[in-house]
Amino acid sequence: MHVRFLVPGNVRHGSGGNKYNAKLAEHLTALDAEVETVTVDGDWPVGSPADRQRFAEALDGGTTVIADGLVASGAPDEVARAVGDGTRVWILSHMALAEHGDLEAKALAAATGIICPSAHSVAELVAKHGALDAVVATPGTASAGASAGSVPKHIVSVAALLPNKSQTLLVEALSQLQDLEWTASLIGSRDADPAYAAKVRDAVEHHGLQHRVTLTGELTGQELEDQWHEADLSVLLSESESFGMVVTESLAHGVPVIVRRGTGAVEALGDTGAGAALDLSDPHNLTMTLRNWLTDPALQQRWRGAASSARDSLQSWDATAATVLKAIT
Structure with missing residues (x-):
């Protein structure tokens, strides 16, 4: 299965969303999915017309796309157009947008489906937009060595x-x-x-x-x-x-x-x-x-x-x- 994974280019620090996206792509690949990660530059969550055009071009031609909500939730027209043209667009919503709720509601409604990293993030979306069907994919954790601790604490x-x-x-x-x-x-x-x-x-x-x-x-x-x-x-x-x-x-x-x-x-x-x-x-x-x-x-x-x-x-x-x-x- 080929998956195009669209991630935002304007979050450059080690955010939880970035880490989740990278780990998800890595482990989808380990499960034999062919993952193409595409960084979409822009002033997200809404972006300029040129930013949204880049997003639309990244959606074009992919049979299955996972799009980070920071990019997709502010671009409902582009999501709707891609779905109408046959692309299956899943929005990975790490958390509800602080602003632009009207755009987010339209984007979520237009998407093929919604993925959230927690029941809490689903509840936040429901509180803002009403009932919706979302898949909860809780983050994984890599095994690690036990801390030895310190003196003083x-x-x-x-x-x-x-x-x-x-x-x-x-x-x-x-x-x-x-x-x-x-x-x-x-x-x-x-x-x-x-x-x-x-x-x-x-x-x-x-x-x-x-x-x-x-x-x-x-x-x-x-x-x-x-x-x-x-x-x-x-x-x-x-x-x-x-x-x-x-x-x-x-x-x-x-x-x-x-x-x-x-x-x-x-x-x-x-x-x-x-x-x-x-x-x-x-x-x-x-x-x-x-x-x-x-x-x-x-x-x-x-x-x-x-x-x-x-x-x-x-x-x-x-x-x-x-x-x-x-x-x-």
Whole structure:
């Protein structure tokens, strides 16, 4: 089976959507699908007329297309035209568009089908657009070595420095815990939003945390594995998150996770008991949870044991790809 996979060219940092797309393409190929990945440049999610023309040309002639929702959801006319001409267009909607809901509704209605990475992302689409039929293909997780941990305890936050990821909230919480021993690394691109990255750096310096909180920039490969090897706790405080693959990546390393309640990261954490989902309408909840964890060895052991147990039950990327392949065939 030949699949043309259309991905956005205007997201250049290591986003969850980019990583999902790359892993899905890799594992569809492993299941004997012939995958042609095409990067579609443009100012998505809507783009200029020239951007949408490039998208239309990429849709043309493919019998089966998976199009990332960041590209497809703002171009309903192009999707409808391609489907009318016989192309089967599946929209991979990582999360509902923050704006342009009218265009998104039309694009989803025109598509052959919809794929989402979580039940949470489906629920967001339904809340905006009403009942729809979508295939849930939960992200897989690669097996990984167990973290050894650190002394003092080492906290990691793996996400691009973006306002949605709320790293300033974590820095503020850590600033109130300077009576305790800990270190932290904020691991993610500083180029995705340079103004926000500067705000995070300024917060670290304002509280005198330069020697305890490291802004590493985006890490991959062995450098990222080295951080996981030292980690005792992972924190993902995104205001919105379709799933949060870093949560299952944390669990794959036996590292417990704190996430924000009301986001897809709660679905990723599941009922493992390997951390906590916090109501952050009161930021003090984060400070107190971190203090409790840092000062309670029994809680540390309980969370760590649950994370270690969860390592054996994480879904593979082959299972994700099989779900998608079954849907589109």
